[in-house]
Every structure is written in C-alpha cells, then in structure tokens.
Amino acid sequence: MSFLSATHMTGGYGGADILHDCSITVERGEIAVIVGPNGAGKSTAMKAVFGMLNLRKGTVTIDGDDITALSPQERVHKGMGFVPQTHNIFPTMSVEENLEMGAFTRTDAEIAETMEQVYELFPAVREKRHQNAGELSGGQRQQVAVGRALMTRPKLLMLDEPTAGVSPIVMGELFDRIIEVARSGISILMVEQNARQALEIADKGYVLVQGRNAYTDTGQALLDDPDVRRTFLGG
Template identity: 50%
Template sequence: MALLDVQSVTAGYGDTEILRDVSMQVRRGEMVSIIGPNGAGKSTLMKTIFGLLHPREGKVFFDGDDISGLHPYQIVERGMCYVPQVSNVFTELTVAENLEMGAFLAKKGDISARKERIYDYFPRLKERRNQRAGKMSGGERQMVAMGSALMLEPKLVLMDEPSAGLSPKMVGVIFEQIKKINDSGPAILIVEQNAQLSLQMSDRGYVLASGENRFEGTGEELLNDPEVGRLYLGG
C-alpha cells in the first residue's frame, strides 16, 4: 500500500480548474519528484494534498486513510508536513524558536532532543540558533523551514521549490540535506524547478503539464526519455 495515494484529483480556485484527473503515489521511504513547466499545477497539487485546497473530484489517501476533506492541522497530526516555497519561517523568531514552533504537537520533554537531531542535519543552524530567521540568507532560511517541518518526525515531507532563488552552491547544499533526510526515513515529495538535479536524486517522478499527468517513471527513465528531455529538461 502506498503511503500517499492521489486518485484522479481535479482541483482549482473559484471557477478556474487547475488540476484535471491527476493521479500519483509515494511509497514509504521514497523520494518522488513532480516536474513540469510553470503553470502546470505542481504547487496546486501540493496544496490539495495538504488540505489547503479540497479536491472537486477524486480522493487523497494518506497511510490508508481518506484525507480529502481534512484541514492541514489534521493532516499534520497524521504525519505529513509541508515546506512551502515562500513565507515558510517566522522572521522575527530565532532559529531555535522556529524549531520549537514546528514541534507544536510534540510533548514538551521531547523538544530539546528533537532540536538536537535537527542540528545534526543542519550544523549551521546550531551555530546560529539564537539568530533571528529574518536576518539569515535564503539558503539558511530554507534550512530553518525544513528543520521546523522535521520537528514532528513526519512520515512524509512535502517540499515546494526548495532551491528557488538560491545560489548554485547553496542549491547543492540544500539537496545534500534533502537526500540525508530521505535516507533517515521520511518519504519526500518534491516540486522543483531544477528538474535534472531533482530527478537524479529521486526514486520516481511525475511530469505535469496543463494540469494533467503527462509522463511518469523512475528518475532515471524520465532523465533518459528523449521527449521529456526535449519538452521539459531543456535537452
């Protein structure tokens, strides 16, 4: 049984339909990429999975339960966390305070130990744990956002464009950490503009275009597919 199972989902905003009959799965421990052109519906799919939008048609199952009509906080309680592309940290709070906010469902006695595990992932955050997040670089803020999501020890982490606006060097650092996180247990579903790098690191991937499934396969299969390369990978 898949950890995440999106079944024939149609969703959108107001009268505008963005996703049409989209299906996809994430198995336990996998890293799965969603790629496609701007406006393809990638971020809309993430928001629908996480309960920020509700499907007009179709179902979303997580760990065997239908979560299609649940609110985000109820989905978090079940073991899924979401790292959005923007507004993903509390800028006026310190690194340590941001991590504590991420652990809002955890028992008080567990929070210190969980923070130490996050600092193991991101040593830079430990060095700057008393610095306000709003004073940090874009890459460091992304580390804070990812660390906050991991404080609840989720089964699945959704990541929306984690490398957006970062320098090439910092993109490499962030993806090294994403791989490290995935190797430690949580499954990862990632929407990423750097499709080549994302697919290289992923077990499987899906290509969305105009709100519909176009291609799916292993990361290697999509990287080596001439049509995917021509249309979506710039090669």
C-alpha cells in the same frame, strides 16, 4: 496501497479546474519529485495533497487512512509536514524559536532530541540558533524552514520549490540533506523548477502539463527519455 496515495485529483481555486485527474503516489522513504513547465499545476498538486485546495473529485490517503476531508492542521497530526516556497519562517524570532514552533502541536517530551537531530542535519542552523531567522541567507532560511517541518516528526515531508533563489552550491547541499532525510525513512514529495537536478535524486518523477500527468517514471528513466529531455529539460 502506497504510503501516500493522491488519486484522480480534480479541482481548482474558483470555478475553473487547475488539476485534471492528477494522481501522485509516494512510498515510504522515497523521494518523489513533481516537475513541469510554469503554470503546469505543480504547486497546486502539492497544496491539494496537503488539503489547501478543495477537490471536486479525487481521494487522498496516507498510510492507509483516507484524509480527503481533513484540514491541513489535521493532516499534520496524521504525519504530513509542509514547507511552502515563501513566507516559511518567522523572521523576527530566533532560529531556535522557529524550531520550537514546529513542535508546538507535540505533547511528548522528546522535543530536545528532535532538535538535536535537526542541528546534526544542518550544522549552520545550530551555529545561528540564537540569531533572528530573518537575518540569515536564503539557503540558511530554507534549512530553518525544513528543520521546523521536521520538528513535527512527519512521516511525509512536502517541499514546494526548496531551492528557489539559492546558488547552485547551496542547492546541491540542500538536495544532499533531503537524501539524508529520506534515508531516515521519511517520505519526500517535492516540487522543483530545477528539474534536471531534482530528477537526479528522485526515486520517482512526475511531469505535469496543464494539471495532468504527462509522464510518470523513475527519475533516471525520465532523464533518459528523449521526449522529456527535449521538451522539459532543455535537450
């Protein structure tokens, strides 16, 4: 069984289903990317994995444990970390206070060690640690948001559009850091509008269309697929 296995997910926010028999799996230390056109259900699939969407059908397991009935808070205790696209920092709190909030549920004495790891991963976060997070640039705020999620010591880190609204240079830097996180053994599940760049770093890619799996393959295989290139990557 895969480390994360979300299979046959079917459901939505009201009466109509947005996801239709959608399945997502991620192995340990793997980067899995969900791409597709606007309205394809990408973020909805991510929220379903995190327990923010009631499923009519489907099962979600992590590390062999069935967590389908668990709340998002309970899934954090099971090893999930989630970074939403917006409203993902506390803007009136300092950077360091934001990171401390990420460790709020922890009971161990190694919080300072994890914070140092975040600072090593994101030197700009260390430099700005005493500033209010709301004063930072868009890219720096995203680093703080990812850092706060890492403070929970997740086994699976989920990122919803982490490069939205940042420059190409900052996007490349964020992707480099995401690769470093995966190399440490943490699994990554990421939704991205910048499909081509995301698939370049992906071990596995999912192309969703209208809430269904349209294509599933390695990132490179999807980049090389002429149908995927023509339809979703601009040729």
